[in-house]
Amino acid sequence: MSDKRHEAFYQEGALFFIFGATGDLARRKLFPAFYSLYREGKLPEKFAVVGLARRPRTNEQFREDLLASIHEFARYRTNQDDEQWARFAAHFEYMSLNTNDTSGYRELEHVAQKLESKFGIAGNRLFYLALAPDLFGSVARNLQEGGLLESAGWHRLVIEKPFGFDLASAEKLNEELCSVFKENEIFRIDHYLGKEMVQNIEVIRFANAFFEPLWNNKYIANVQITLSETVGVEERGGYYDHSGALRDMAQNHMLQMVTMMAMEPPSRLAPEDIRDEKVKVLRSLRAYSPDEVEANVVRGQYTEGEMKGEPKKAYRAEDSVNPASSTETYFAAKVLIDNFRWSGVPFYIRTGKRLPVKTTEVVVEFKTIPDNVYLAQKHTLQPNLLVFRVNPLEGIYIKINAKQPGSAGMIIPVAMDFCQSCQVGLNTPEAYERLLHDAARGESTYFTRWDEVKFAWRYVDKIAEAWKQGRSELQPYAAGSWGPDAARELLERDGFHWWPVNGQEESEVIWAPVRA
Structure with a gap:
């Protein structure tokens, strides 16, 4: 089953949305992880990453941040003159987004369609919320209202701990997420x-x-x-x-x-x-x-x-x-x-x-x-x-x-x-x-x-x-x-x-x- 999944992913590709792209988790863990997967051939060329945060950044600044992250934390080393690095970095774009602004999600949908067309991605979308847990529910709803869950492929939500503060708050959060995503589309990370x-x-x-x-x-x-x-x-x-x-x-x-x-x-x-x-x-x-x-x-x-x-x-x-x-x-x-x-x-x-x-x-x-x-x-x-x-x-x-x-x-x-x-x-x-x-x-x-x-x-x-x-x-x-x-x-x-x-x-x- 895992081989079939890998083959499907490689053929269809995926568009990754990293919410909290200027944060510590993205810098220390996520961007180095993308680079290692790319270097080892586990990422197809049919992929793109959209970094999302409130902070205004140009694509060039975002890719400079990406390079600095990889220099400091990745298992593999690279430099700006490396041809492979240039191919990798071309898959990354940045967009400033207020997570509470629904109109921003509609703009994000246009960016997503452009990237999927550019890299031949079959509508598969993964939303990684490297955000405070109290934002999970509202972001999930805004993804739906902004039309980002209407593409032809699969849609998956990846969230970090903590998942709630106690059972009552966890149940409330789960109800919010499950009103938008199915349980098999929600990936709760425990990095251990x-x-x-x-x-x-x-x-x-x-x-x-x-x-x-x-x-x-x-x-x-x-x-x-x-x-x-x-x-x-x-x-x-x-x-x-x-x-x-x-x-x-x-x-x-x-x-x-x-x-x-x-x-x-x-x-x-x-x-x-x-x-x-x-x-x-x-x-x-x-x-x-x-x-x-x-x-x-x-x-x-x-x-x-x-x-x-x-x-x-x-x-x-x-x-x-x-x-x-x-x-x-x-x-x-x-x-x-x-x-x-x-x-x-x-x-x-x-x-x-x-x-x-x-x-x-x-x-x-x-x-x-x-x-x-x-x-x-x-x-x-x-x-x-x-x-x-x-x-x-x-x-x-x-x-x-x-x-x-x-x-x-x-x-x-x-x-x-x-x-x-x-x-x-x-x-x-x-x-x-x-x-x-x-x-x-x-x-x-x-x-x-x-x-x-x-x-x-x-x-x-x-x-x-x-x-x-x-x-x-x-x-x-x-x-x-x-x-x-x-x-x-x-x-x-x-x-x-x-x-x-x-x-x-x-x-x-x-x-x-x-x-x-």
Whole structure:
């Protein structure tokens, strides 16, 4: 199916509309993604991009901005004298647009028809809203009223998170969008689903016979998902103080990774079948009562501290942050999935700002050998681990117990490490490249469906409501630390501990790199 989609896209082409074309997302991610796709032959010559924003720019200025973006952020390098660059840049035009002015959309329709005629595009149109979410509904209506959804081909809407602030606001937003677009035309981006190693999770699980039989509560002790950031809120203080770690990271990125780890094998490798299985996981999440939230969820906020010898100010001292803010910059939770496969297995998730390292990792800890049998009687055996390294280095490693070479039977942990970034280099496709290409082909597997969003909000809202009732104390943690002590205690109560991340394994582990 994916080959047919690619062939259709290549033959028919598409016209891309980038709303918010002068913004940070377009500059850092979208324009470099277009260029990489073009360089790799994944964009046909039958394409065009219309950049849209309030700011007045000429086509020449817009293409200068495009070149600067690619110089700074793209995987491939170019210069203004490059013939290939000239061909690429010719596909980009700019138009100043007030998103609330309906007459501007009618003018945009004329621009679209001109570009489709120029590049032989068959009326396929993709609208990418790199805008504030409160504009999604009005832009969608204006696209309809301006005649932009009347072309002969398909029409798709790509939107960024956050999709609502809670379930009620998400439902309202969804109603607005679905009054214009069908559900299968709406592509909700969670860029973590575009990351190489997140997509690799299902391949490792379902393409290897020695993992899937063990992927259940009989053999797995716990699963740990860490998404840590070294930065503070930077210039996002105003937005972040309204959102916090729970809504900014847990509701989307972290719960999506939980579904990838916990989903059942789909009956077919079709987008809807895969997403059906993810929804089943979200429906099975144990919804906590206020008392259970207090016992199983940790919320923290960074105070001043030191990172790499540099002092860092507290969250409440950041620009645009309320000096008395109770917004969490750290979130950790014990997530339970009440189904036959995972009953009793805790999924521990944590995310935070101003943590020691930037990393995203998933650790699967297998159950240990019983203490009273064979080698476990004489040796302290470490649990086996399977680790997915998502970011910044991509890779997988497995930790097992083995005899120490030359010893009289001493057992030590050995880690077999496949560093994908080491093998293929850091020039792997960015998440936005994959997702942009998928949206253009109509491949919806790694986009979130409405019912996924709904059940994720339903779970998160229970936690937010308990916090609103004052059922969970805000825990301070120093910038540069691994978060509040309560996060460590959350695992210790169950007899576990957080495993080191980002290659910071224990010193006694012997490493055995896996070569391609």
